[in-house]
Amino acid sequence: MNRLYVDHNATTPARPEVVEAMTEALARWGGNPSSPYASGREARATLEGARERIAALFGAEASGVVFTGSGTEADNLALSGAARALGRGTVVLSNIEHPAVEEPARLLEEEGFAARRVPVRGDGAVDPDEFAEALVPDARIASLIHGQNETGILQPVREVGRLCRARGVLFHTDAAQTAGKLPIDLREDPFDLVTIVGHKIYGPKGIAALLVREGVPLRPVLVGGGQEKGRRPGTESVALAVGLAVALECAMRTREAEERRILGMRDRFERAIERRLDGVTPLGRGRARIPGTSYLLIEWVSGGAVAEALDRLAIEISTGSACHSGSPEPSPVLLAMGIPRPLALGGIRIGFGLRNTEADVDRLVESLASVVRDLRGKGAP
Numbered sequence: 001m002n003r004l005y006v007d008h009n010a011t012t013p014a015r016p017e018v019v020e021a022m023t024e025a026l027a028r029w030g031g032n033p034s035s036p037y038a039s040g041r042e043a044r045a046t047l048e049g050a051r052e053r054i055a056a057l058f059g060a061e062a063s064g065v066v067f068t069g070s071g072t073e074a075d076n077l078a079l080s081g082a083a084r085a086l087g088r089g090t091v092v093l094s095n096i097e098h099p100a101v102e103e104p105a106r107l108l109e110e111e112g113f114a115a116r117r118v119p120v121r122g123d124g125a126v127d128p129d130e131f132a133e134a135l136v137p138d139a140r141i142a143s144l145i146h147g148q149n150e151t152g153i154l155q156p157v158r159e160v161g162r163l164c165r166a167r168g169v170l171f172h173t174d175a176a177q178t179a180g181k182l183p184i185d186l187r188e189d190p191f192d193l194v195t196i197v198g199h200k201i202y203g204p205k206g207i208a209a210l211l212v213r214e215g216v217p218l219r220p221v222l223v224g225g226g227q228e229k230g231r232r233p234g235t236e237s238v239a240l241a242v243g244l245a246v247a248l249e250c251a252m253r254t255r256e257a258e259e260r261r262i263l264g265m266r267d268r269f270e271r272a273i274e275r276r277l278d279g280v281t282p283l284g285r286g287r288a289r290i291p292g293t294s295y296l297l298i299e300w301v302s303g304g305a306v307a308e309a310l311d312r313l314a315i316e317i318s319t320g321s322a323c324h325s326g327s328p329e330p331s332p333v334l335l336a337m338g339i340p341r342p343l344a345l346g347g348i349r350i351g352f353g354l355r356n357t358e359a360d361v362d363r364l365v366e367s368l369a370s371v372v373r374d375l376r377g378k379g380a381p
Contacts, residue, residue: 004363066229097143178290
């Protein structure tokens, strides 16, 4: 049986165009971009070309595109790099951030910074007014995830960004789940630092970028060489940079049509599964969500048991963030929303993507309904 992959929030398969471009880059530009001779100069020119292409897609300056090895590294660089550059004060974030933002905030607290965590409402979104109250006079940087990676619920990043700008506080948003799927334009959006990630948009794993507005100070979190204008040492991968640029260009070119298509699949899936099963609640209904993302709370079963049973039927879903997979505890994000622990344990995440079809929706609905009924019949937790 063909495997059905519907966990595109965790990662995505590389587009053929990306593979082709990276293969060419590996074959043609093998020099070190920092070397002064011909092969190095050629590699540098290709690297800078990729940087310029990415910058143009987001209305950014090419000098503000910092290549990193992952979204986690980009988030660390944004939060820790900016806070340390500005000096001790307060860091402000929501209580539903990805661990790549939450953990640097904890480390900064150990170094003497203060951290304020703004709670989300029961609908999974931050209240901008509450965020504003947390912007104390010594606030240095604030971070709010653009699209929550587990629930898919979009956060009011532009409203919060404007509040931060009015207070003179740097603002970072983790756009790992939304870059290439939703519009982001640094010429208009009040963002100082933006994290984008390759493998979430059908690009390669092992590369991400931090978009940095001109004039924003950053101290490196890694030390070594002087690459990336001293902000991220380490020999750059030309092939990965090219792959990221191509993936973003493909995503931007098809964004509106693809958004409509996968939104249609998500809505069809949620309507169908609610008709087939009692005790199923899609999170975020009525709120804007990451296109294609559906997080279900299923009563009287364990989300982990559902995912395992579907895997045996060659269907791949998750119970939330891939970073937390395997944990028997409910998602901290769901608990932060005030969802009772027993119900939170029944959460599963579906992420529709580029290669999914309406037939996949039908197969998923039939299989999920069958699995849940079977587990409930056995009294499985």
